[in-house]
Amino acid sequence: MAFQKGFFGQGYAGEDTGSKGLIKALGSLSKGLETVAIAEGEKLDKEVKAKAEQAARIDNFKSYQDAVDKGEIDNTKSDFYIAQYDNIKGKTAGIEYNTKKRLAFESWWADQSNRDEDDVDGSAFMAWSEDYDKTYLKDLGVKDSSSYFYKGFDPYISMSSQQLSSKYASANATRLKEKGKLNLQFVIEDALMKNPNNLEEVQTYINNLDITQNQFRFVGKTEFNQVVVQSYKNVIAEIANSTDLNSDYDLALALAEQIKDFKRPNGSRLLAGKDIEKWNEYIEKLSKEKTNYDRNITKFTQDAAVSEFIEDKLSAVESIFTNADFNDPDLKEGKNKFADLKVEYNLRWNQYLRNNKNHDPATKISYGRALLEDLEYKYKYADVTEIDTATRDSRFNVRGRLSAIEDVLGALIIDPDAQPTDEDSQVKERSLDTRVSIADIRNIDPAIGSLLRQTNRGQGIGNEYTVTLQEILDLMNEYNAWVRSNK
Amino acid sequence: MCNPTYIAIAALSLSALQSQQQYQADKARARAQEDKNKAARKSSQIAYLADLNKLDRDAIAANKLAAKDKEAGERDLIVKQDEALLTQLESGNANVDAVLRDVGFDYESEFSKLDQKVYDNNLNTIFGYDDAYAAMRRSFNQVPDVFKPSKAGLLIDVASSAVTQYGNVQGGKYGESKSSDLNTGEIG
Numbered sequence: 001m002a003f004q005k006g007f008f009g010q011g012y013a014g015e016d017t018g019s020k021g022l023i024k025a026l027g028s029l030s031k032g033l034e035t036v037a038i039a040e041g042e043k044l045d046k047e048v049k050a051k052a053e054q055a056a057r058i059d060n061f062k063s064y065q066d067a068v069d070k071g072e073i074d075n076t077k078s079d080f081y082i083a084q085y086d087n088i089k090g091k092t093a094g095i096e097y098n099t100k101k102r103l104a105f106e107s108w109w110a111d112q113s114n115r116d117e118d119d120v121d122g123s124a125f126m127a128w129s130e131d132y133d134k135t136y137l138k139d140l141g142v143k144d145s146s147s148y149f150y151k152g153f154d155p156y157i158s159m160s161s162q163q164l165s166s167k168y169a170s171a172n173a174t175r176l177k178e179k180g181k182l183n184l185q186f187v188i189e190d191a192l193m194k195n196p197n198n199l200e201e202v203q204t205y206i207n208n209l210d211i212t213q214n215q216f217r218f219v220g221k222t223e224f225n226q227v228v229v230q231s232y233k234n235v236i237a238e239i240a241n242s243t244d245l246n247s248d249y250d251l252a253l254a255l256a257e258q259i260k261d262f263k264r265p266n267g268s269r270l271l272a273g274k275d276i277e278k279w280n281e282y283i284e285k286l287s288k289e290k291t292n293y294d295r296n297i298t299k300f301t302q303d304a305a306v307s308e309f310i311e312d313k314l315s316a317v318e319s320i321f322t323n324a325d326f327n328d329p330d331l332k333e334g335k336n337k338f339a340d341l342k343v344e345y346n347l348r349w350n351q352y353l354r355n356n357k358n359h360d361p362a363t364k365i366s367y368g369r370a371l372l373e374d375l376e377y378k379y380k381y382a383d384v385t386e387i388d389t390a391t392r393d394s395r396f397n398v399r400g401r402l403s404a405i406e407d408v409l410g411a412l413i414i415d416p417d418a419q420p421t422d423e424d425s426q427v428k429e430r431s432l433d434t435r436v437s438i439a440d441i442r443n444i445d446p447a448i449g450s451l452l453r454q455t456n457r458g459q460g461i462g463n464e465y466t467v468t469l470q471e472i473l474d475l476m477n478e479y480n481a482w483v484r485s486n487k
Numbered sequence: 488m489c490n491p492t493y494i495a496i497a498a499l500s501l502s503a504l505q506s507q508q509q510y511q512a513d514k515a516r517a518r519a520q521e522d523k524n525k526a527a528r529k530s531s532q533i534a535y536l537a538d539l540n541k542l543d544r545d546a547i548a549a550n551k552l553a554a555k556d557k558e559a560g561e562r563d564l565i566v567k568q569d570e571a572l573l574t575q576l577e578s579g580n581a582n583v584d585a586v587l588r589d590v591g592f593d594y595e596s597e598f599s600k601l602d603q604k605v606y607d608n609n610l611n612t613i614f615g616y617d618d619a620y621a622a623m624r625r626s627f628n629q630v631p632d633v634f635k636p637s638k639a640g641l642l643i644d645v646a647s648s649a650v651t652q653y654g655n656v657q658g659g660k661y662g663e664s665k666s667s668d669l670n671t672g673e674i675g
Contacts, residue, residue, distance in 0.1 A: 001541070001615060003622030006534030010527050010629045013519030019512035026505035033498035034655075041491035041662020048664035080663035 049084045052077075056088035062140075063089050063149050083148040090152025097136060097153070098160045104132060105164050109171065118176055125168045129161055173218075180218040181227050184209065188231035189238075196239075196251050199258050207265050225270045232259050240286060242293050245357055249290035256283045294350050306364045310349070313372050317341070320376065341379045345371065491661035499652040503645045513636035524630045531626035538619035546612035550605050557601045564594045 061067035064082045068075045077085070108128055112119070119125060187209060191202045206228055209216060219227065232255050240252035260279060262270045271279050321338035352367055359367070567590045575583045655661060 001538075001545075001618070003538045003619045004531065004534045004626050006537050007531045007626045008527075009530075010631065011523035012631065013516050013523055016512050016515060019508060019515070023505050023508045023512065026501050026508060030498045030501035030505060033494050033501065034661075036489075037491040037494035037498060037661040040489055040494060041660070041664075043662075044491060044666065044669075045662045045664050048668040051669060076667060078663065078665040078668050080659070081665070081668040083663075 045080060048078070048081050052081045052084035053088050056085045056092070061089070062093070064146065082146060083151075086146045086148035087152035090149040090154075091156070092152075093140065093149070094153045094156025097140075098156045101132060101136070101160050101164065105168070109168070113175055118179070119172060120176065122165070122169065122172070125165065125172070129164065133157060133161075177218045177223075180216050181223060184216050184219055184224065184227045185231045185234065188228060189235050192231065192235045192255065193238075196248075199254065203258065203262060207263075225264065225268075228262070229259060229270055229275075232256070236286070240289065240293075242289055242296070245297060245354055247293060247297075247354075249286070249293055253283065253286055253290065256286055294346060297350055297353060306361045306368065309365050310368045310372075313369060314342070314345070317372055317376050321379070337379045341375050345375050348375075490666050492656055495652055495656055495661050499648055502648045502652075506641055506644045506648065510636045510638075510641040517633050517635045520631065520633045524633060527630050528627060531623050534626070535619055535623035538622065539616060542612050542615040542619065545615075546608050549608040553601045553605045553608070557598060560594055560597055560601070564591060567594075 055073070059067065059072070061070065061072065064073065064077070064085045067073040112124065117124075188206055191205050192199075195202050216224070236252040236255050239248045239255075241247045256279070259270060260276070260283075264270070318338050321334040321341070323334075348371060349368060352371070353364070356364075356367075568587050571586050571590050572583055575586050580586065
């Protein structure tokens with residue numbers, strides 16, 4: 001049987017659409033008002049923010065509280081206004097702080113650059129920065145500063161520290177490198193100046209520098225080479241100053257030459273490619289400078305009297321070396337010897353002048369004379385090479401020339417007893433001597449005459465022989481004496 | 488320019504009014520649902536009574552039919568026994584009672600069947616009562632629960648809106664500044 005046939009089922013209460021609509025309308029209106037409130041709030045905030053910023057930028061108070069304390073602003077402003085106001089004040093203070101800290105950094109960096117200690121880990125900067133910040137904030141004098149002030153101020157602290165840290169890191173690295181280069185330059189220059197006469201030792205010392213000295217670890221290999229070259233140049237510039245009486249161009253040139261062959265421990269050279277060419281030009285320029293210097297230094301260091309005396313003496317010596325004895329058509333070594341003598345004389349004379357600028361003229365003349373005598377003696381005894389004693393026409397082939405001499409004498413009709421005139425004194429004297437000698441030369445005693453003696457004893461006639469000018473002079477003197485004694 | 492805080496307060500008022508209206512609407516709806524539920528329950532109970540009535544009617548009709556059958560059987564038995572008695576008496580059978588018993592025995596099982604049928608009818612009617620009740624319970628169970636809006640909930644809702652708006656004002660959702668920031672206090 002089916003039960004509950006009469007049950008008409010469950011009914012459900014319907015919604016009250018009127019109420020529902022009202023509720024919905026109220027909700028919408030509430031939301032709308034909220035949106036308006038938000039919009040009005042944002043608008044108000046913008047205006048207040050602008051007002052606060054404007055106020056903060058045109059007054060000179062340190063903070064809102066400072067302005068309130070001075071009675072220039074009422075203490076009724078909202079936190080938002082205070083926040084904006086103090087935030088701008090904080091930013092302004094931050095900009096000032098940033099500027100001052102940068103300036104302070106430049107000053108500190110200038111001091112730091114002159115210190116010997118190297119701040120390789122940045123600790124010196126960090127200590128300075130922290131100390132500066134601490135002192136600055138303490139002296140900032142912002143009474144009861146709100147957190148908004150520091151919110152505006154703080155970014156500048158971190159920004160400033162970051163920028164300065166970066167700058168410091170870069171500058172310090174450059175400084176360490178430059179300092180290393182500078183120290184390296186000093187060390188090399190010092191070594192060169194201390195051992196100017198032992199450049200090989202200096203070279204070894206330099207080559208060991210980058211191995212033994214930790215302070216040069218910041219200097220790269222290429223820079224190391226450049227510093228070495230520059231150090232040499234500096235030393236050269238110092239010792240080869242054309243306006244300095246104590247300049248030593250010889251050493252300067254020696255240094256310049258050494259750079260050309262300077263080898264690093266790894267076998268590489270300091271100079272390569274175009275640098276070598278430039279360096280050669282540099283050496284050439286230095287040589288020319290030396291010539292000028294020598295000429296100038298002589299003028300500068302001796303007065304007219306000394307100069308005149310020396311020139312006279314030099315002319316006298318020159319005449320010795322270029323007279324008939326030493327400078328006939330067969331014997332030109334006299335001129336050559338004098339050229340060598342003059343070079344050495346100039347070197348030594350200039351050296352003397354450089355080292356003894358304060359000597360009085362008499363002393364200088366005395367030295368100059370002694371020097372010339374020494375050099376004259378030296379070059380007279382200097383070897384004259386490749387004297388041909390084998391050729392028939394050779395003046396030193398005495399025996400071989402006898403017939404030629406006879407021919408000449410035959411053409412000269414000169415009275416042996418006649419006194420030579422002024423015009424032909426040398427010719428006559430010479431002819432006389434020669435003519436007289438011819439008479440006995442066939443019977444010349446080998447014991448007489450250095451040249452002949454040595455010729456006979458040594459290589460024998462016909463061979464090349466080496467004698468000194470003095471020996472030639474002695475031969476001539478002995479020969480003449482012998483001639484005179486056998487008149 | 489309107490003060491955003493005042494606008495926010497107005498919004499809060501409307502929000503509170505909205506909550507109150509919602510409360511009233513919920514309350515009216517609960518009441519209406521309650522009325523509906525009452526009618527449904529009443530309908531279910533009426534249907535239950537109708538079910539019982541039908542069960543009773545069916546049982547009575549069935550029992551009446553069994554009684555009628557039994558009555559007809561008895562009448563027929565009486566006729567049969569009278570016929571048998573007369574026959575035996577005519578034949579001079581002394582043991583008439585035995586014959587009558589035999590006739591009565593033939594009808595005994597039929598009468599038992601009719602009794603059993605009545606019993607079954609009554610039993611089924613009782614079971615039908617249970618089923619009708621269960622059906623009524625099912626109908627009752629279909630009635631939805633009615634939840635009345637809570638006054639405390641309304642108060643909490645309003646308070647919650649107020650707190651939210653207060654938080655919004657304090658949190659700067661409607662601006663962080665005050666109108667007075669613009670009106671006075673110009674820097675001199």
